[in-house]
Amino acid sequence: MNEYPLPSHFLEAMKQQLGESDLNLFLQALQQPAPVSIRLNPSKGMPAPAASEPVGWSPHAFLLQSRPSFTLDPYFHAGAYYVQEASSGFLNHVLNQLELPEAPLALDLCAAPGGKSTLISSFLGEKGLLLANEVIKSRNQVLKENTIKWGLGNTVITQNDPAHFAQLSNSFDFVLVDAPCSGEGLFRKDPQSIQEWSPENVHLCQGRQSRILQEAAALPKPEGYLIYSTCTYNSLENEENIRSLVANFGYKPVEIPIDPAWGISQSACETERGAYPVYRFYPHRVPGEGLFMAVLQRPPSEDYRKPAKMGKDFRHPHLQRLPGKIRNHPSFPTLDLAENYAYYQYSNHLFALPARWVAWFETIATRMNVQYFGVELGDWARDTFLPGPAWALSLLPKPSYAVEELTTEETIRYLKKEPITLSKADRGWVLVNYKGLGMGWVKNLGNRSNNYYPKEWRIRMD
Structure with missing residues (x-):
């Protein structure tokens, strides 16, 4: 009623x-x-x-x-x-x-x-x-x-x-x-x-x-x-x-x-x-x-003009396109960067975008207030790369990382941002999955682990 x-x-x-x-x-x-x-x-x-x-x-x-x-x-x-x-x-x-x-x-x-x-x-x-x-x-x-x-x-x-x-x-x-x-x-x-x-x-x-x-x-x-x-x-x-x-x-x-x-x-x-x-x-x-x-x-038009594309002369006050040779840089050993993606850095954030859309994205980026794009792979903290939640949830491959499959109960605890134990996984970054789907990252320290699920996304329901 x-x-x-x-x-x-x-x-x-x-x-x-x-x-x-x-x-x-x-x-x-x-x-x-x-x-x-x-x-x-x-x-x-x-x-x-x-x-x-x-x-x-x-x-x-x-x-x-x-x-x-x-x-x-x-x-x-x-x-x-x-x-x-x-x-x-x-x-x-x-x-x-x-x-x-x-x-x-x-x-x-x-x-x-x-x-x-x-x-x-x-x-x-x-x-x-x-x-x-x-x-x-x-x-x-x-x-x-x-x-x-x-x-x-x-x-x-x-x-x-x-x-x-x-x-x-x-x-x-x-x-x-x-x-x-x-x-x-x-x-x-x-x-x-x-x-x-x-x-x-x-x-x-x-x-x-x-x-x-x-x-x-x-x-x-x-x-x-x-x-x-x-x-x-x-x-x-x-x-x-x-x-x-x-x-x-x-x-x-x-x-x-x-x-x-x-x-x-x-x-x-x-x-x-x-x-x-x-x-x-x-x-x-x-x-x-x-x-x-x-x-x-929309009807046909004789005066149709495509917007200008930025191409190689892309300039942005905060956003930097990373060169292709970055894939071989020793600071990127765990990213396994795909050849068909372009990579950008905004402050300490690293993003991936399908390479076929580079010209169009750079046109948009210089004209509009962009809040997010592609997949955010993670952040730089000094010389250390921290994989991000968007990469875990994305379809992009992550072959260099250990993977731990969680039960339903373990996944709920993870989503509540509670500590979980990964006894079988090696120390370091671990991708946690639920039924084959990426959920997020855990830093395994052996006898305990750090839960990196975003605080603002956590489940608050009991």
């Missing part, structure tokens, strides 16, 4: 949108517990949960029969899955329908907390690069943690206002704008959002969304894509923004094929250029929360 009554203005708008009988089914669904679903990280090989149901439009997503204690599940902390409501996973189906190059460059403009960013990261795999942006500092930190645990190393995180991206216009193969909204689609999941809803807030959100879209519209390459989504139902935050995009930028419609069995509602947004397909998720029709999504394609 919802804690707060639904606002009358909202009920009237939903009645007009759904009709009397469908509105009753919608309201009944809001009284039911919210479904629980997760999306597996295909790169980390966790098996599908027992007694779960697959989500039709998202092949790695599963509906759970009940909500477990994710906090006490080592798989969760290893980045083997992301707790994401099912409707959001529709993005996976959308991306698979687009005509994209072999190695796409993508932008998630409003990325925190990272659900759709980690989905895009898996879609891009080893070939693509994602720029995930979040302007709010505290939310940016959450995005960073989730990206690190996902572990693919194909993401650059920035903290910029959308207006700052004007210098990267005509750059991306696709841009996702998952815009902040009035949250009508989350009323069941987050009853507090009901109390915060008002017609005035809907108009405020629409103005914010319109500004973001005005900045985002120039960012895809000609014939690139813009994906717009909200977790709300009203046409002001949804169709009106689509009409504005079409009127001001001439975007073309993109229809996404859907299976009728999925229960997704497809309708037409009428614009001055014709009908544009849009997609809504209602909780009485799908096993997920409320969502709106539309896909548009």
